[in-house]
Amino acid sequence: MSDQIKFLLDEDSIPKAWYNLAADFPTPMPAVLHPGTKQPAGPADFEPLFPMELILQEVATERYIEIPDPVRDVFKLWRPSPLMRARRLEQALDTPAKIYYKYEGVSPAGSHKPNTAIPQAWYNKQAGIKKLTTETGAGQWGASLAFAGSLFDMDITVFQVRVSYDQKPYRRALMETYGARCVASPSNETECGRAILAKNPNSPGSLGMAISEAVEIAVKNPDVKYALGSVLNHVMLHQTIIGEEAIKQMEMAGDDPDVVIACAGGGSNFAGLAFPFIGLHLRGGRKRRIVAVEPAACPTLTRGKYAYDFGDTAQMTPLMKMHTLGASFMPPGFHAGGLRYHGMGPMVSHAYELGLIEAKSYHQVKCFEAGVQFARTEGIVPAPESTHAVRCAIDEALRCKAEGKSETILFNLSGHGHFDMQSYINYFEGKLVDQDYDEAELAASLAALPEVAA
Amino acid sequence: MSDQIKFLLDEDSIPKAWYNLAADFPTPMPAVLHPGTKQPAGPADFEPLFPMELILQEVATERYIEIPDPVRDVFKLWRPSPLMRARRLEQALDTPAKIYYKYEGVSPAGSHKPNTAIPQAWYNKQAGIKKLTTETGAGQWGASLAFAGSLFDMDITVFQVRVSYDQKPYRRALMETYGARCVASPSNETECGRAILAKNPNSPGSLGMAISEAVEIAVKNPDVKYALGSVLNHVMLHQTIIGEEAIKQMEMAGDDPDVVIACAGGGSNFAGLAFPFIGLHLRGGRKRRIVAVEPAACPTLTRGKYAYDFGDTAQMTPLMKMHTLGASFMPPGFHAGGLRYHGMGPMVSHAYELGLIEAKSYHQVKCFEAGVQFARTEGIVPAPESTHAVRCAIDEALRCKAEGKSETILFNLSGHGHFDMQSYINYFEGKLVDQDYDEAELAASLAALPEVAA
Numbered sequence: 001m002s003d004q005i006k007f008l009l010d011e012d013s014i015p016k017a018w019y020n021l022a023a024d025f026p027t028p029m030p031a032v033l034h035p036g037t038k039q040p041a042g043p044a045d046f047e048p049l050f051p052m053e054l055i056l057q058e059v060a061t062e063r064y065i066e067i068p069d070p071v072r073d074v075f076k077l078w079r080p081s082p083l084m085r086a087r088r089l090e091q092a093l094d095t096p097a098k099i100y101y102k103y104e105g106v107s108p109a110g111s112h113k114p115n116t117a118i119p120q121a122w123y124n125k126q127a128g129i130k131k132l133t134t135e136t137g138a139g140q141w142g143a144s145l146a147f148a149g150s151l152f153d154m155d156i157t158v159f160q161v162r163v164s165y166d167q168k169p170y171r172r173a174l175m176e177t178y179g180a181r182c183v184a185s186p187s188n189e190t191e192c193g194r195a196i197l198a199k200n201p202n203s204p205g206s207l208g209m210a211i212s213e214a215v216e217i218a219v220k221n222p223d224v225k226y227a228l229g230s231v232l233n234h235v236m237l238h239q240t241i242i243g244e245e246a247i248k249q250m251e252m253a254g255d256d257p258d259v260v261i262a263c264a265g266g267g268s269n270f271a272g273l274a275f276p277f278i279g280l281h282l283r284g285g286r287k288r289r290i291v292a293v294e295p296a297a298c299p300t301l302t303r304g305k306y307a308y309d310f311g312d313t314a315q316m317t318p319l320m321k322m323h324t325l326g327a328s329f330m331p332p333g334f335h336a337g338g339l340r341y342h343g344m345g346p347m348v349s350h351a352y353e354l355g356l357i358e359a360k361s362y363h364q365v366k367c368f369e370a371g372v373q374f375a376r377t378e379g380i381v382p383a384p385e386s387t388h389a390v391r392c393a394i395d396e397a398l399r400c401k402a403e404g405k406s407e408t409i410l411f412n413l414s415g416h417g418h419f420d421m422q423s424y425i426n427y428f429e430g431k432l433v434d435q436d437y438d439e440a441e442l443a444a445s446l447a448a449l450p451e452v453a454a
Numbered sequence: 455m456s457d458q459i460k461f462l463l464d465e466d467s468i469p470k471a472w473y474n475l476a477a478d479f480p481t482p483m484p485a486v487l488h489p490g491t492k493q494p495a496g497p498a499d500f501e502p503l504f505p506m507e508l509i510l511q512e513v514a515t516e517r518y519i520e521i522p523d524p525v526r527d528v529f530k531l532w533r534p535s536p537l538m539r540a541r542r543l544e545q546a547l548d549t550p551a552k553i554y555y556k557y558e559g560v561s562p563a564g565s566h567k568p569n570t571a572i573p574q575a576w577y578n579k580q581a582g583i584k585k586l587t588t589e590t591g592a593g594q595w596g597a598s599l600a601f602a603g604s605l606f607d608m609d610i611t612v613f614q615v616r617v618s619y620d621q622k623p624y625r626r627a628l629m630e631t632y633g634a635r636c637v638a639s640p641s642n643e644t645e646c647g648r649a650i651l652a653k654n655p656n657s658p659g660s661l662g663m664a665i666s667e668a669v670e671i672a673v674k675n676p677d678v679k680y681a682l683g684s685v686l687n688h689v690m691l692h693q694t695i696i697g698e699e700a701i702k703q704m705e706m707a708g709d710d711p712d713v714v715i716a717c718a719g720g721g722s723n724f725a726g727l728a729f730p731f732i733g734l735h736l737r738g739g740r741k742r743r744i745v746a747v748e749p750a751a752c753p754t755l756t757r758g759k760y761a762y763d764f765g766d767t768a769q770m771t772p773l774m775k776m777h778t779l780g781a782s783f784m785p786p787g788f789h790a791g792g793l794r795y796h797g798m799g800p801m802v803s804h805a806y807e808l809g810l811i812e813a814k815s816y817h818q819v820k821c822f823e824a825g826v827q828f829a830r831t832e833g834i835v836p837a838p839e840s841t842h843a844v845r846c847a848i849d850e851a852l853r854c855k856a857e858g859k860s861e862t863i864l865f866n867l868s869g870h871g872h873f874d875m876q877s878y879i880n881y882f883e884g885k886l887v888d889q890d891y892d893e894a895e896l897a898a899s900l901a902a903l904p905e906v907a908a
Contacts (some may be wrong), residue, residue, distance in 0.1 A: 002815070004465060004530075005465065005467050005530050005531070006464070006530055006531075008462055008464060010460075010462060011458060011459065011460050064875075073498060076458075076459050076460055077459070077460075077538075077832065077833050078833070081588070085530075088605070106560070107833075108829075108832075108834050108835075109833075110872070117766055143875075147833055150829070150830040151542070151830075151831075151833075167873075167877060168871075169876075170876070170879075172874035173875040173878045173879045173882070174835065174875060175879075176882055177826055177829050177835055177875075177878050177882075178829060178880075179830055203628075266532035327694075372631055372834030375562075375603075375631050375632060376560075376604040376605075376632060377605075377632075378531065379531050379532070379561075379562030379601055379605075380562055381562075381628065381631055418564070418624075418873065419872065419873035421623070421627040421628060421631075422623075422624070422627075424627045424631050425623060425624075425627045425630075428630055428631075452829075
């Protein structure tokens with residue numbers, strides 16, 4: 001046990017550029033379409049929502065995009081994040097495999113989300129914007145944008161799904177500690193919110209409704225912009241700082257991953273770790289196995305259709321080509337709130353179509369089982385989302401044991417579970433069960449996908 | 455903002471020895487007395503509770519005590535902890551002072567407590583002990599010992615004060631995730647617990663009762679030992695790893711603290727940062743200001759008496775000479791559960807008597823105000839206990855501003871507040887108020903101190 005387990009970089013080693021996988025894709029990404037005309041959307045179509053620098057990143061094809069110094073300065077608060085060798089987990093599994101994890105839970109908000117919240121807030125601030133709106137479910141993203149807002153002295157309004165607002169007050173408290181204003185959604189602050197409340201004053205809300213409220217505020221107020229925490233290309237871009245660091249740290253460890261694993265909801269923490277490794281391959285390096293792990297109850301990649309779809313239930317966003325269960329799909333209740341999205345980010349979907357990545361799905365009980373084993377060996381209690389990656393990494397290590405192979409496994413531990421202990425309580429009390437989506441509902445949701453000319 | 459803010463050591467730089475302030479005290483510590491005979495207690499008196507290695511550390515006078523390699527191996531999971539320069543806080547305060555903080559919240563349990571939980575569990579394991587009992591209030595210590603138990607495959611039973619057990623289920627969930635068994639105290643598992651329940655079946659419990667239950671189990675079962683998370687000399691010793699690292703890191707930063715600050719309940723996180731700096735002074739170095747910060751509602755150093763007293767309300771522990779409010783003192787309700795102890799660790803008390811340290815007390819509202827300012831500038835939400843150190847550091851920085859002095863301030867950020875967000879909610883809702891102890895009650899409690907021959 002006396003060998004090195006922690007691979008740290010100093011703050012001068014924070015990458016100076018993000019890596020853009022679009023530069024190396026063998027075929028270009030499909031265009032994004034205007035929701036009305038269904039014709040390719042141009043930068044102007046996004047201007048009510050985002051500042052021009054982020055819109056340009058959304059369509060950028062250069063391989064590297066410089067990280068502004070003020071953004072790198074903020075990153076110094078917790079980056080580079082550690083790469084850890086999970087020797088105690090290896091020992092418990094009695095596997096010949098080597099298991100490494102990149103730990104993103106060291107950020108002040110406790111997950112990878114500030115990696116994009118900080119640059120998004122900064123580019124908006126540079127464009128003269130002082131107010132941002134967004135939505136949040138459980139609160140990981142809302143807390144991250146709130147944190148970014150506190151550093152750049154911006155007003156942040158977070159529309160939090162009513163049921164989360166009521167049932168999960170601690171993540172809301174975190175957002176308020178960072179100075180953000182939290183509004184239970186649906187609210188009386190928007191037309192769409194008022195319309196929903198008129199029909200059902202006790203609506204529990206949904207992520208789709210909250211997106212619509214946040215977008216409406218931005219569209220109607222020229223001094224307010226909108227921020228999104230996953231799915232979009234510029235979000236994937238910002239997260240690649242994870243993989244860029246991990247490549248350097250694996251070199252420090254004198255090792256090279258055979259399998260790269262991350263959980264995938266909208267796809268941003270997966271893209272963050274995986275895209276730089278995919279890039280190495282596309283530029284002539286060896287092909288590694290790259291595995292996206294999703295919940296069996298919301299199996300976007302493994303069961304969804306690759307088609308044009310809306311990003312929200314209210315059909316206000318542009319149409320994106322992605323793996324989707326249909327914008328009207330409602331997954332059954334499960335604990336990994338960050339993996340409950342109907343679609344998969346277009347860049348991740350494109351990589352999947354090109355055969356550059358694999359996908360795997362797990363039910364939640366086995367994921368929590370893995371999360372507990374990880375906590376008892378490595379100390380860190382993983383977020384419910386991250387337990388999916390832990391589960392897959394353990395299964396790969398057990399496969400190596402069965403096959404007598406000493407492969408190197410790297411996974412992204414995207415966040416800690418300090419704000420999700422209720423799900424661990426449910427697990428220990430046997431109240432956490434595996435739930436499947438309704439096949440008929442999925443069929444209906446897929447049948448309702450918008451029609452788009454080929 | 456582009457100057458270095460993070461001072462990291464690699465895992466080979468984890469100190470190889472703990473520093474023992476007892477070696478450098480100009481006058482020796484007063485003896486510990488047997489609770490029955492009131493004569494100096496010998497090692498044998500402690501054998502029912504602790505393994506011999508820890509008992510020897512309790513009375514050790516050598517300056518350095520080697521940290522066993524298996525303990526250092528576990529520390530690699532999170533140590534050395536970072537030393538940070540709080541440049542954003544400095545900027546917000548517009549102070550010429552330089553503010554540094556040592557961040558102990560990076561441990562898996564979220565505070566400095568694993569620094570002693572790991573060696574305590576390991577020394578017990580080496581002595582053939584497989585079962586440990588302890589008590590916990592809010593749960594920081596219980597979670598840390600549970601974590602230690604999971605790594606060394608030991609059975610941990612935590613007697614958690616009933617009211618915390620019921621009202622703070624998330625820290626309990628953390629203990630259970632690490633595999634510990636939590637018992638609401640008072641319980642039916644001990645004689646003293648049953649006696650309390652017979653009188654009052656709805657007793658909310660207290661830390662004193664929980665200590666009595668944990669101690670009773672250890673005393674009655676030769677295969678079970680007891681572990682304590684603060685107050686005792688060997689706990690102070692184990693925590694000095696904080697200050698030993700900080701001395702190296704301040705050198706890396708090319709700086710040297712004029713003021714060293716930490717909050718103090720039982721005294722262990724304070725001792726951890728402060729003792730190595732006091733040692734530098736006692737061995738001929740310059741005298742720095744060393745400030746212990748305590749809650750005004752439980753002002754052990756600033757208002758307590760230096761006298762022999764029991765460690766628990768049930769008067770089962772040996773008598774220790776310490777600053778105390780009296781073992782029967784009940785502080786009013788406030789949120790820093792880790793600072794609610796009636797006494798101050800004997801080594802910290804001795805240092806105070808010798809004029810080696812200062813003490814300062816704060817009411818809680820101003821501490822939370824400082825905690826929020828810290829979160830909004832540095833990102834980390836401090837634990838309620840740690841906000842006392844933040845408050846004091848900010849006040850020292852503002853003094854420097856008023857005096858036009860560029861002093862260097864170092865404080866210990868002993869833990870994060872992820873499990874204490876309810877107290878932040880109360881703060882934002884204006885429900886958190888400053889409470890004072892009852893002067894008559896303090897007088898009565900001090901009058902009830904045990905009589906000991908001079």
